[in-house]
Amino acid sequence: MTHKSLLAFTLLVSPLTSVAAIQITDNFSISGFGSTSIAKTDNRTPLFVNREITDDTCYDCDTTFGLQADLSIIDNLNASVQVVKxxxxxxxxxxxxxxxxNYEFNQFSFRGGKLRIPLFLVSEYFFVGQAYTWARPPQDVYDSILGFTSFxxxxxxxxxxxSDEIVVNITPYYGLGNDNKVEFSGNQYNFKSDYMAGLSTGVSGFNYRIHLGYMRSEYQIERPGSPKETTNIYTLGGEYSYEQWHFMSEVQTDDIQTNWYVSADYNIxxxxxYLVYGESHHRRKTNSVTAGxxxxxxxxxxLNAEWQGIYMDQKDYDNFNDGQFVNPPxxxxxxxxxxxxxxMVNFFF
Known part of the structure; x- marks a missing residue:
C-alpha cells in the first residue's frame, strides 16, 4: 500500500466499508479486521496497559478481531455496528x-448511540492494524487515557x-454517564463518568491532515472515599506524505501529564x-525509541517486525514510577x- 493510498485510506470515516466489505444485499454489508503477534520483552514487569507483555513469549497479548455491519436504511440514514475482541x-x-x-443533511451529519472518542489521528480505526504503519499506535500518546476509546x-x-483540495470538519460531541473498566495485573478499576463533552476539528488535503481535539469529563473511580474529579484533555496531531516519505506526530496534554511522539517511514x-520517538512526562516519565x-x-x-526500547531515569525508577509498565519495575x-x-500480522476483509 503506497503512502498516498494509505493516507486516503485513513481519511475515510468508515475505512473498512469503503475499502473492503462483503456485500450481503444492496444496502447491507459486513467487513472485518484483525491482528495477532508474537511479543516478548527482557523484563518480567508487565508492559503496556491492556497488553501486559513480559519476558515470557506471548502469543495473544495483541490479538484483536473485529466485525462491522453497515446498513443503509433510507436515503441519508444509515446504521453501523462494530464488535471487537x-x-x-x-x-x-x-x-x-x-x-x-447516522443521518446526513447537506454538509452536516448527526450520530447517536455508542461512538468512538475522536481525540487522536487514528481514533476512528484504532483497532485496525492494517490502517497504520506501526505494530501498535505509539503508547506514549495512545495509552494516555488508559485505552478508553468509546462513549x-x-x-x-x-x-x-x-477548496478543491482542502476539507474542513468540526465535530462537537456529548457523552452521557458511562462506566469504563480497566484492569491492571488482575485488579479491575471502574471509572464512572457523569458526562463527557468535547470538540474535534480537522483540516485535510491531498497529502496532509491536521487534527485538534478537546474533551472534558467528570468521573469517579468507584472505591470507598474516592472523590469526583474533572479532567480536560487537549490533543494536536498531523500527518504529511511526500513522495515515499510519510510523517506523523501527536501531542496530548491534560491536568496530570504531557505526552508526544514523532514518526517517520519510507516506502520501498x-x-x-519506520522510526518512532516518544516521550511521556509528569505521570509516567519515560521515553521510547521504536524501529521496525x-x-x-x-x-x-x-507483517511487522519491530523493536522498541522503553527507558526511565534512575531517580524516577527509585521513586517507584510506573513508566509504561503496569506496575513499578x-x-x-x-x-x-x-x-x-x-x-505482528494484520489483515482486513
Missing amino acids: RPQDDWSDPELEWAYL EGLSATWQWDA NDFTP VRYDLTPKIS KSYGEDKDANLYTL
Missing part, C-alpha cells in the same frame, strides 16, 4: 465498540470543502521501514528499562 478481552466477551445511527451519546459534524515497494519494518504481503495482509526488582520485540 480487543487485546484485553476474552474471545467469549468482546466489546461493542460502536453502534449508532455513549451524540455528535454532529459539519464538513466544508474550503512492499516494504516500509512493515511488509505488505497483499493489499489486505501486512522496582517493586519486581527488575531493571528500569525494557526492550520489546514483536512480530
Whole structure:
C-alpha cells in the first residue's frame, strides 16, 4: 500500500466499508479486521496497559478481531455496528465498540448511540492494524487515557470543502454517564463518568491532515472515599506524505501529564521501514525509541517486525514510577528499562 493510498485510506470515516466489505444485499454489508503477534520483552514487569507483555513469549497479548455491519436504511440514514475482541478481552466477551445511527443533511451529519472518542489521528480505526504503519499506535500518546476509546451519546459534524483540495470538519460531541473498566495485573478499576463533552476539528488535503481535539469529563473511580474529579484533555496531531516519505506526530496534554511522539517511514515497494520517538512526562516519565519494518504481503495482509526500547531515569525508577509498565519495575526488582520485540500480522476483509 503506497503512502498516498494509505493516507486516503485513513481519511475515510468508515475505512473498512469503503475499502473492503462483503456485500450481503444492496444496502447491507459486513467487513472485518484483525491482528495477532508474537511479543516478548527482557523484563518480567508487565508492559503496556491492556497488553501486559513480559519476558515470557506471548502469543495473544495483541490479538484483536473485529466485525462491522453497515446498513443503509433510507436515503441519508444509515446504521453501523462494530464488535471487537480487543487485546484485553476474552474471545467469549468482546466489546461493542460502536453502534449508532447516522443521518446526513447537506454538509452536516448527526450520530447517536455508542461512538468512538475522536481525540487522536487514528481514533476512528484504532483497532485496525492494517490502517497504520506501526505494530501498535505509539503508547506514549495512545495509552494516555488508559485505552478508553468509546462513549455513549451524540455528535454532529459539519464538513466544508474550503477548496478543491482542502476539507474542513468540526465535530462537537456529548457523552452521557458511562462506566469504563480497566484492569491492571488482575485488579479491575471502574471509572464512572457523569458526562463527557468535547470538540474535534480537522483540516485535510491531498497529502496532509491536521487534527485538534478537546474533551472534558467528570468521573469517579468507584472505591470507598474516592472523590469526583474533572479532567480536560487537549490533543494536536498531523500527518504529511511526500513522495515515499510519510510523517506523523501527536501531542496530548491534560491536568496530570504531557505526552508526544514523532514518526517517520519510507516506502520501498512492499516494504516500509519506520522510526518512532516518544516521550511521556509528569505521570509516567519515560521515553521510547521504536524501529521496525512493515511488509505488505497483499493489499489486505501486512507483517511487522519491530523493536522498541522503553527507558526511565534512575531517580524516577527509585521513586517507584510506573513508566509504561503496569506496575513499578522496582517493586519486581527488575531493571528500569525494557526492550520489546514483536512480530505482528494484520489483515482486513
